[in-house]
Amino acid sequence: MTAHPPRLKFVSSNRRVREDRRFVVGQGRYVADIVVDEMLHVAIVPSQHPAARIVSIDTSQALTMPGVVYALTGEELAKAVDPLMNGLDTPKVRRYPLAVGQVRYAGEWVVAVVAESRAQAEDAIEKVRIEYEPLPYVIDAEEAITAASAKVHPEHGTNVLLDRTFVWGEVDRHFAESPRHLKFQVKWGRNSTVPIETFGVVAKWDPWREMLDVWASIQMPKYPDQISRALRIPANNVRVHHDVDVGGSYGVKRGIKQTVLVSHLSRIIGRPVRLIEDRLENMRAGDAHGPERLFDVEVAFNDRGIVKSMKMRALDNVGAYAGRSPFQLGKPIGAIVGPYKIESVQYRAIATLSNKAAQEAVRGFGQSPTNYAIETAIDKVAGALGLDRIEVRRRNFIRSDEFPYLIPSGTHYDSGDYHTVVDKVLRHADYDALVRERDALRASGMMAGIGIAACLEPSGGNSSFEPLLNEKNTTTTWMDSCRINIDGVGFVTVAIHTTSSGQGHETLAATVVGEVLEIDPDKIRIVRPDSLASLPSNTPVGSRMAIMMGGACYHAAQKLKSKLTQIAAHQFGVAENDAVYAQGNVTDPRSGKTLSWIDLVNIGHRQYHALPPGMDPGLETTHVMQVPTATKLPEDGRVQMYPCHSFEFHLVLVAFDPEIAKPQIRRYVIGHDCGTVINPHIVKGMTLGGIAHGLGATLLEEFVYDDEGQILTQTFMDYLLPSSHEMPDVEIVHHCTPSPFTVFGQKGSGESGYLGAPAAISGAINDAVSSLGISFSRLPIRIAAISDAIAAADKIKKG
């Protein structure tokens, strides 16, 4: 644990976000802006069938079209590359960038046509002839896990990728001893983060230098490693350029199939190749859909609403390939009891294949669906007892004096003060007045409801779910790094080692280094070396960068400060501890002597003779940071998942006309505690954006498949994203409970808002319709579903 600096000058102050300057003038550098000489373009022939054997492919006509250079099939590609990585130990679920022998979902990529322009490639794909023999397929998850269902990968023998039951604590005894039980089912619909920029990649293989250069709209840990393995080339022949701005990701920008495809094409054609997904390719087959999860939940509780134990079965429909997505059932284990003192849990996690598009990691990595299920349970407990929903939450909350708090599944929560945050929100919102407003709306003939959600944002992004769900995986680190260099003229340059997709990492790094070195962050240059010049990073996943990259920057800066102090102390003839560093200068208080920044730079860069004996010349430090609290592999199905746990409490008033049934959010208040905030602008944006994303998941967004296995929502006209009209004014109530495990007490905030909004908004709608004796148990709750349910309830009432 590191002592916190006494007073923060730059951290937590409302400084501008330095990245913004280039974006407001249209000078971001996105992958589609990168033009490499002689670059070729790809268009894709998609599968029309949810499952079919590929009988034959005829590309001869396409190859005669203007500008066409190559047409690649999966069969040819599979001879030259290895299957893409699976997270679980499922070697017979093979995934290649193009379908090999069989297609497994409608839209799956079958043939890649390469031409001088994208338009020419698109023209040519229409000339590719493919003969299919349709096969049985399965769309529904419950059906997919039955023995009789069609097998997505027959060689795997079953559609089940993962079926693990964990029992943490005395579940049977707690259920037997509890006077009350209830059970229910809820479903989280298949949606995703759907960035406005689709995935794109440019790859250039240079056979003389034996180097693959990659520019991509990427946010993925171990990306160069995966490219190297799939292409069977040394990892130091892969150079990923990190100075590419990513136009939104929130988890999903992990285009490994796209990258392997264009890299291979560049290798065989001998020219750079680019693939920028169009919106159709992205929506139906970018392999970037999010969790689609069915929850069966049972809770045991007493007459006071204290929940003693929970049984949860989570069945996730991960689509046609495995990838990393089944791990999204594992991460929520680190906060499986939410902010509550539930003493025991039985958790069954099932991931099944189906003939839908493959999933990818989505914001929260499975936590938001799980929070939705837990919060629904708490609402139902309150409802069953006729108790106030907030009061039931308060009774079950972990108290502020109980941290660090060990939950049954093995994670210690770091810190929190949930009761205080709730009190602050209720005071800010004037809860009694809000209830009166709801009741007045009801009296006027509107449907109106209040929604409540309390939940955690596990942050710090360790990857302990990997060894927990796959015993062949022995990962216990998910490090991040920073390198700082003071040049010979005295200017500071900080290297960070990943791409960013809007999280403001350059601002974060400059703020932290400026804070420690006590110099103006605006004068610090931030650079992003390519992957071969980079130190280890695991990219911005798991709400980890404030903790991990911020932590690495802090420690590297401390090392640099120490080096400067040692140089001066040597000159003064005193011990390091007796010299005082302040704002770049070092003083010996006893003699009154001071060496200025520029004096120290001069010694460090030019005067080896003046350095302390044994000290290396130059003024450069690095730090590779281990995830706080991560020390060991899982034991007995328990593991410390993430180090830090931010808290959020949502309070929402929703109203709608019973016939039109378009929910309008009249009031949205969120209490947010993510410890020490490094940049308030950035955290605020994350929270508001997270709520918008959660609103979409609750009311609008779903990748819908019909009974024929065809995806119906492929454009922004049918997959609806929240616009400025749908988003309410959100009031944020701040609270700060520092984490004891981080350098400034910071926790993560990259998933804030999103993790509780679906529970809160759906809770408000259910409160609104409760008088009709109905409730909604699947997301999204679209307008038509609400008006239909109200009409049906009215009909029954009128008899």
Next chain:
Amino acid sequence: MKVSLNVNGRTREAEVEPRKTLLDTLREDLSLVGSHAGCEHGVCGACTILLDGEPVRSCLMFAAQADGYAITTIEGLAPAPGELSVLQDAFCETHGMQCGYCTPGMILAAQALLQRVTEPSREDIVDAISGNICRCTGYGQIVEAIELAAERLRQVNMPRSSANADNAPAAPHGDRS
């Protein structure tokens, strides 16, 4: 075919296929890559440009159709290299973006609003940007940016069209004031 386009106050010529969109032409032939492709079917607004001062989807029109109009792209708003317009600066002040991908279209939509309305209400602002999808911010800090820019522009002691941008054509001011 040859098209002649008036972009950011300059006449630019390009040789394009008749089917080429204005967006692709701006990006590929004129190297103006600040306009972005998001959905390419007219919903997301990332490709928004101004055509005679009005926001238009450049993905939904052919380059040939833009002949004869004054086109403003995001590259035309900054008054000088390294210097931001009042509106651009306001977006930086409130952090009205994250990834920046929708930002050029968003700023141009706001630019068109502020050309017309000196004291926009929150509803005016929400309406003006409702055709531009931002996936990062939840719009709150974007609305704040436009409110701030409107306020600062009202305090600028010069005619609206020159305070706002170099190239935007003079438009009738002040629906409300």
